[in-house]
Amino acid sequence: MSRYDYDSFWNTLKRGFMRIPxxxxxxxxxxxxxxxxxxxxxxxxxxxxxxxxxxxxxxxxxxxxxxxxxxxxxxxxxxxxxxxxxxxxxxxxxxxxxxxxxxxxxxxxxxxxxxxxxxxxxxxxxxxxxxxxxxxxxxxxxxxxxxxxxxxxxxxxxxxxxxxxxxxxxxxxxxxxxxxxxxxxxxxxxxxxxxxxxxxxxxxxxxxSFIRPIEQMFKGKGTKSKKKKRQKNKDMYAVADVEIMEEKDADELDEILEKISKKGYDGLTKEEKQKLFELSKRN
The missing domain is CATH 1.20.1540.10 (Rhomboid-like)
Structure with a gap:
């Protein structure tokens, strides 16, 4: 087995592992x-x-x-x-x-x-x-x-x-x-x-809601010595594990998450999957 094949195998294994949730x-x-x-x-x-x-x-x-x-x-x-x-x-x-x-x-x-x-x-x-x-x-x-x-x-x-x-x-x-x-x-x-x-x-x-207080506790400890925390947008709306900045998108996201809970991710249309991806990437 060549070195290229060896590296390729482990790189493939690593990529597969990183795709796990x-x-x-x-x-x-x-x-x-x-x-x-x-x-x-x-x-x-x-x-x-x-x-x-x-x-x-x-x-x-x-x-x-x-x-x-x-x-x-x-x-x-x-x-x-x-x-x-x-x-x-x-x-x-x-x-x-x-x-x-x-x-x-x-x-x-x-x-x-x-x-x-x-x-x-x-x-x-x-x-x-x-x-x-x-x-x-x-x-x-x-x-x-x-x-x-x-x-x-x-x-x-x-x-x-x-x-x-x-x-x-x-x-x-x-x-x-x-x-x-x-x-x-x-x-x-x-x-x-x-x-x-x-x-x-x-x-x-x-x-x-059980996890968020724990996250905030650790985030608070890790940011004490850093620069001043950015002020949170007043329009931020949190739904399940996704945070979005514009309140007008909240209803649409609610509908998508509700559909996922009933039919699974594969039950979404192509447009709904794209919308969910866009919303999850916003800061």
Whole structure:
């Protein structure tokens, strides 16, 4: 293989990775980095960042309720979770926007952990790792937004997304207490939380409102030493994950976003896609 072919392969791989929606791209990158670190300090990372459902530990070490989603027990555990996230999650993120998607993904992971805490006295307090709860919540969101989309699996006929995801959830219910060392309750808590959050979005609740205060907090810290902040245009109007400067465009953008939430991005006409692109690029 020539050097040109080698460079071409990695450049192609890089371009493909950069086309993944930003939140999913970041989640995959962090998971891979943590997995590589686990080669050298696996048990230490599990002990520090894994989720312990013991109520006292959860209360005194709250970071675990998030960090456990980035720790995986093996290569296949990581690969399958990230493949599912990339396969179905990218459409969800492109449809509802990165902020709202972040709320669903991390909300599902946290919801799964909370259910495990609530039932720790019954199922025990073993350390939990992996993004499966968050990923299953994302799959539920996909099935809610695109219920009849066919899911293609090897050796099986096409299955509509709603039936496929319902089957995964039912499998977790049936295998509770099977002793297979899989946190079924985290899966179910993630699925339930994902459903509630995507339903809130579909009914008009702005999930991105959970993220904006966090963004403003970090932006405020990062701009203290910089030059005076530019005054915000009084006519600015914010809708979901897009900010536009002219109030007259707000109604048209609302209609486009509503159509995306019901039919997906592919349901837009060519003119609507162009309009959405133009509005998203304005400062």
């Amino acid at each position: 930003p939140v999913i791209r970041t989640i995959i990158a962090i998971n891979v980095i943590v997995f590589l670190l686990m080669i050298f300090a696996g048990q230490l990372i599990v002990n520090v960042f894994g989720f312990n459902p013991d109520p006292f530990t959860a209360l005194t070490q709250p970071w675990r309720i998030v960090t456990y989603m980035f720790v995986h027990g093996g290569a296949f555990h990581l690969i399958f979770n990230m493949l599912w996230l990339w396969w179905m999650g990218r459409t969800v993120e492109e449809t509802i926007g990165p902020r709202s998607f972040s709320v669903i993904y991390f909300g599902a992971g946290i919801g799964g952990a909370l259910l495990q805490i609530a039932l720790a006295s019954i199922v025990g307090s073993n350390i939990v790792i992996g993004a499966s709860g968050a990923v299953l919540g994302t799959l539920v969101a996909f099935a809610y937004l695109f219920p009849t989309t066919p899911i293609m699996l090897l050796f099986l006929p096409p299955i509509e997304a709603r039936f496929f995801v319902a089957g995964l959830v039912a499998l977790d219910v049936l295998l509770i207490g099977a002793g297979d060392n899989i946190a079924r309750l985290v899966h179910l808590g993630g699925a339930g939380t994902g459903y509630l959050l995507v339903k809130m979005h579909y009914e008009g609740y702005d999930l991105s």
